[in-house]
Amino acid sequence: MKTRMLSPGDAEVAGEILRRGGLVAIPTETVYGLAANALNGEAVANIFKAKGRPMDNPLIVHITELEQLEDQDLVAYVPSAVYDLAEAYWPGPLTIIMEKGSAIPDEVSAGLDTVAIRMPSHPVARSIIKAAGVPLAAPSANTSGLPSPTTAAHVAEDMDGKIDAIVDGGPCSVGVESTVVTLCTETPRILRPGGVTPEMLEEVLGDVDIDQAVLGKLKEGERAASPGMKYKHYSPKAEVYIVRGSLSQFAEFVNAKDPETTCALVFDGEEESIRCKTLPFGAEGDESAQANRLFYDLRTCDDLGIKNIYVRCPSSEGVGLAVMNRLLRAAEYRFIDL
Ligand code: AMP
Ligand code: MG
Numbered sequence: 001m002k003t004r005m006l007s008p009g010d011a012e013v014a015g016e017i018l019r020r021g022g023l024v025a026i027p028t029e030t031v032y033g034l035a036a037n038a039l040n041g042e043a044v045a046n047i048f049k050a051k052g053r054p055m056d057n058p059l060i061v062h063i064t065e066l067e068q069l070e071d072q073d074l075v076a077y078v079p080s081a082v083y084d085l086a087e088a089y090w091p092g093p094l095t096i097i098m099e100k101g102s103a104i105p106d107e108v109s110a111g112l113d114t115v116a117i118r119m120p121s122h123p124v125a126r127s128i129i130k131a132a133g134v135p136l137a138a139p140s141a142n143t144s145g146l147p148s149p150t151t152a153a154h155v156a157e158d159m160d161g162k163i164d165a166i167v168d169g170g171p172c173s174v175g176v177e178s179t180v181v182t183l184c185t186e187t188p189r190i191l192r193p194g195g196v197t198p199e200m201l202e203e204v205l206g207d208v209d210i211d212q213a214v215l216g217k218l219k220e221g222e223r224a225a226s227p228g229m230k231y232k233h234y235s236p237k238a239e240v241y242i243v244r245g246s247l248s249q250f251a252e253f254v255n256a257k258d259p260e261t262t263c264a265l266v267f268d269g270e271e272e273s274i275r276c277k278t279l280p281f282g283a284e285g286d287e288s289a290q291a292n293r294l295f296y297d298l299r300t301c302d303d304l305g306i307k308n309i310y311v312r313c314p315s316s317e318g319v320g321l322a323v324m325n326r327l328l329r330a331a332e333y334r335f336i337d338l
Helices: 008-019 041-051 080-089 123-132 152-159 198-205 247-255 287-303 320-330
Strands: 004-006 024-026 033-037 060-062 094-099 114-118 165-167 179-182 189-192 239-244 262-266 277-280 308-312 335-337
Touching: 004 008, 008 024, 008 033, 008 123, 008 165, 024 123, 024 152, 033 041, 033 123, 080 094, 080 198, 152 165, 152 287, 239 320, 247 262, 247 308, 262 287, 277 287, 287 320
Parallel strands: 004 165, 024 165, 060 114, 094 179, 239 308, 239 335, 262 277, 262 308
Antiparallel strands: 024 033, 094 114, 179 189
């Protein structure tokens, strides 16, 4: 299949492809999404094929108006907390899990009786959803297991020849996937951290639990509340290690490694003391900047043929929880303590 490169002005073209059951990669504020008509099970099944995604990992449905939830039978009912969350954080990087409605095909929900819904803020994503005239199911537009793409070039590396089109909307601003919160538990529970922090959710919802799979490792045979959490994820081809210690300890450690095949992910301004390839990964303490850079840097390392990536250990505060959640999986939970 020839994959067309489209620009943000081509929303109508993208909408037409989606309406007739095709696949289009679209920019959102979080990461690039691989979109299909969420009401068409066959089109949605093709997303799983293009990504090599396990069929038991459900997708997020993207909308532009709150009314779509009931008018298009996407959910069984709208819990009142959804209106409060929408008022505060929609459109934006927040996905809410609700009981699913009759219009949601099994391919989207992976057979669960719940559905994940998000209203993105990216103007290009919004114009494409509107042009399509249907809600769009869209997971990240990467091959399953690899870091999510935050530029159209990174989408093309994985998806060229496998999907109908890629819309280039420039780099994504958040850089990691949306926060996933479920309202189907007694206390709302964060299944995946993202740009909307636990503190931001607590402001609206009161008590919020954080699923233990967010920073912990699932034990053999343990059931994941969010099926996506059980898969190896976000891993570049290179081996990733999270390194704890001072900058001088870190510099001494990486300076002893092969400079040809090693890359250090350092906080902005720390590059000078390090002899191997470095990529800045946001300022220390600026978790939003780190989120914005993490996947981009991991993919860049693969483009450069790097074998080992050593990452300065970031904080897990605020948006840092999302950074650490992705980094732990990329590193397969490997820490080096200096
Ligand atoms: P992606 O779209 O690739 O960012 O992945 C979507 C994430 O949301 C995955 O981790 C899924 O497991 C999770 N997810 C989607 N729908 C549900 C649902 N109904 N219940 C729990 N988790 C979900
Ligand atoms: Mg994904």
